[in-house]
Amino acid sequence: VKLTVDGAACMGHGRCYQLAPQLLSCDDEGYVTVRDQTIEVPADQATAAEEAAGTCPEEAIILMPE
Amino acid sequence: LETASQPAGTAGREPGGCPVIHEDFSPLRQAGFHWQWADELREGSPLYFNRFAQGYWVFTRHDAVRDMYKNPQIFSSESITPWEPNPIYRFVPTQIDAPDHITYRRIVNTWFSPRAVERADQTIRGICRSLVERVAPAGACDFVAEFALRFPTEVFLNFIGVDTAVTDQFVRWVADFFKGFSGDPAGLEPMTQALEGIRQFWIAALEERRGEAAPRDGDLASHLMHATFDDRLLTDDEVLAMLTVLVLAGLDTTRAQLGYLFRHLATHPGDRAAIIADPLLIPSAVEESLRFYTIIFGDGRKVTQDTEFHGAQLKKGDMVYGLVSGANRDPRAYERAGEFILGRKRNHHFGFAGGPHRCLGAHLARREMQVGVEEWLRLIPDFRIAADGDLAERGGGAMMTLMTLPLAWEVAR
Numbered sequence: 001v002k003l004t005v006d007g008a009a010c011m012g013h014g015r016c017y018q019l020a021p022q023l024l025s026c027d028d029e030g031y032v033t034v035r036d037q038t039i040e041v042p043a044d045q046a047t048a049a050e051e052a053a054g055t056c057p058e059e060a061i062i063l064m065p066e
Numbered sequence: 067l068e069t070a071s072q073p074a075g076t077a078g079r080e081p082g083g084c085p086v087i088h089e090d091f092s093p094l095r096q097a098g099f100h101w102q103w104a105d106e107l108r109e110g111s112p113l114y115f116n117r118f119a120q121g122y123w124v125f126t127r128h129d130a131v132r133d134m135y136k137n138p139q140i141f142s143s144e145s146i147t148p149w150e151p152n153p154i155y156r157f158v159p160t161q162i163d164a165p166d167h168i169t170y171r172r173i174v175n176t177w178f179s180p181r182a183v184e185r186a187d188q189t190i191r192g193i194c195r196s197l198v199e200r201v202a203p204a205g206a207c208d209f210v211a212e213f214a215l216r217f218p219t220e221v222f223l224n225f226i227g228v229d230t231a232v233t234d235q236f237v238r239w240v241a242d243f244f245k246g247f248s249g250d251p252a253g254l255e256p257m258t259q260a261l262e263g264i265r266q267f268w269i270a271a272l273e274e275r276r277g278e279a280a281p282r283d284g285d286l287a288s289h290l291m292h293a294t295f296d297d298r299l300l301t302d303d304e305v306l307a308m309l310t311v312l313v314l315a316g317l318d319t320t321r322a323q324l325g326y327l328f329r330h331l332a333t334h335p336g337d338r339a340a341i342i343a344d345p346l347l348i349p350s351a352v353e354e355s356l357r358f359y360t361i362i363f364g365d366g367r368k369v370t371q372d373t374e375f376h377g378a379q380l381k382k383g384d385m386v387y388g389l390v391s392g393a394n395r396d397p398r399a400y401e402r403a404g405e406f407i408l409g410r411k412r413n414h415h416f417g418f419a420g421g422p423h424r425c426l427g428a429h430l431a432r433r434e435m436q437v438g439v440e441e442w443l444r445l446i447p448d449f450r451i452a453a454d455g456d457l458a459e460r461g462g463g464a465m466m467t468l469m470t471l472p473l474a475w476e477v478a479r
Contacts, residue, residue, distance in 0.1 A: 009136075011424040014180055014432075018349060019411070029175035030429060054412035057420045058136070 002064045003049050007035030009060035016056055020048035038064075081115035082379055087124070088117045091149075091363055092248035092463030097329070100363050100462040104391035105404070113377050119249060122148035122385035123378050124364070128399035130376040131388035134367060135420030138163060140375070141367035141386065143423055148366035148385035149249040149463065155261060157311035158304055160423065166295075167422055173293045173300075174308065177226075177286060180429045186225055190433060193220045194441040202445045202477075206452055209471040210325050213442075218320035218434055225430065226312065227285035232267070239263050240317045248463025261310065268309045272302060286312070312426075319361060320431045322467030323417075324438055326359035327352065329471055330406060331439070332451045337408050342443055350409050352435045356417030358406045362390040363462025365419055390416045391462070449475040 003023070012030040023045045027033050041049045041063075053061040087107075091100075107114065108126035116124050125131060134141050143161050145151045159170035176182065183190075197217050201207040215237055220230045239260040246257025271287045282288035290305045300308075331338050341347050369384040380386070394415045397403040401412075418425035425431070451457075452474035460467045 011421060012175070013418065013420075013424055014429055015353070015413075017180075026180055028179060028181065029172065030179040051411045055414050057132070057414045057416060057424075059132075059414070 001041040001046055001049060001066065002038050003034075003041050003053070004038040004062050004064065005032055005035050006058075006060045006062065009058045010035050011058050011060075013057055016052035016061060019055055020045065020052040023048055024052060081123075084113045084115055084377065085111045086115045086117060090118055090249075090463070092250050092461040094458050094461055094469070097457035097459045097468055099459065100466050101359070101391050101395065103462075104363065104389055105395060107389060108392035108396060116148075116387070119149035120151065120385070122366070122387055123380065124387045124389055125376055125378075126389045126392040128393040128396040131365075131390060131393035131416060132420065133376065134365075134386065134388040135416065135423075138421050138423070140370055140373055140380075142370050143167075144368045145385065146366045147247065147249065147463075148364075148387040151368060151383075151385050154254075154258065155310070156307060157314075158307040160311050160315075164422070169295055170304075170308070171422070171426070173290065173295070174286075174312075174426060177289065178426050178430055183429045183433045186221075186430075187433065187437070189224060190221050190437050191441065193217060193224065194434075194437050198441050198445050205477040206472065206474040209328055209473045210321065210468055211470070213438075214321040214324040214328070214471070217438060218324070218431075219317045221430075221434055222313075222316040222320075222427075225286075226316075227282065227287070228271075235263075235267075236313060236317060240314055243314055244318060244460070244464040248461055250463070264310050264313060265306055268306050269302075271309075272305065315425070316427050316430075318467065319425075319427075319465060320434050322361040322465055323355060323359070323431065324435060325468035325471050326361070327355040327435060327439070328442070328473070329451065329457070329468065330355060330359065331443075332449055332471075332473055334406070335448075337406070338443070338447070340408055341439065342447055345440065347408055348436050348439050349432070350413075351439065352432055353413050353415070354406055354408065354410050355435070357394045357400075357410075357413055357415035360391055360394045360415065360417045361465040361467060362417065362419070363466060364389040364391065365416075388416075390419070446475050449473050 010031050014030055016032055017024040017026050025033050049063060053063050112127045114124040116122055142163050145153055147153060159167050162170055194217055197213055201212050219233050219237055223230045242256035242260035245253030275288045275291055281292040287309060290300060290308060293300055341351060364387040366385060366387050369380045369382055369386060372381050395403050418428040452472040458469045460469060
């Protein structure tokens, strides 16, 4: 699974990196760091990635199955 | 005069078939009333026209509230109170739209970031612990007056570098401001005086700091005086508008959310025991309280252009109200929406609003609530509501909050 974040949509709620701390982190302002990037989700982080995507109020996190 | 409508132009509006209501959301009610009301409104219709004040649209479901927040170019924050399209205050960056909004916002984002909150953790914990230690031996307290009002206020003043000796004065100003925010005409005078009091406090603070070569460490007012908007320094008016809204938003909201969370813990011993057994559940309890017990009845915006939106023919100048309480409990968006679920994962609530105006203090508020639960349960693991009869909550015109929460617990003698 790949994960991408719509950078314009991320508003820095901080819920994704709270739920998936081993996958996502924040910058100095509280926005997720991987905005407008696509990252590979390790198998052991698949559940965390789904939780992060499901909890984003802006629906900014998109998961793409391979 | 073409189709552009004045702010008051909705008074005679034919709302196009949606249900018309005439509701004042500001009066004091029984605790929990507003969420029940939001549930009824949401299940009755996705859209209403409320003929209260000059008249405004009410969107009750999650999809419309989400889309209101996601489209700030249509839904301006010039006014966030739909019953008052032209308020006497103009908060920065709260009531500023793009493109200037993000420039202001970036000046304060770092100050309130997760990392800044992490650095303050021990201070927050220390303030909390001493307040809990003070009330614990009594076996009873009014949680609102003795803990929920004081804890976030002391933390917040500390966090922005203000002497906590002024805590009581700030608590009074904030209470008076919210008397008028809800649209109650009798509250206009106390609101005006509170705004003036806060303004004079900050004017004096700015004078004391003027001419200093470098920003004072840990002092937000000083930080703002040295901050730049593009290439110029902020004006005094901008700094004052920013400091004022931070105080109003930072003190009242967290006490309100703490009150509802602790009312839940007092009345749900199973959830309390689960949290004590597994403290890793605390962040999810906080998040679920922000959804299920949201203090935001609704959030207002001003329409910038004629458009159709979720079944309403909006005109420029119309006011809309996104019923956050309805959205957060919408069964179309949440499984078991009407239950408090400890450990809920998919929790995309709007308890901190959404879009570019997402609550600046969200990270601080979450930490305060988490620490509040941890430190309280450490000393007072078992407690109940001591009151006979019903608790009252402030109306949803402002943000809901419990007026009192009498708690009691056993004390070893």
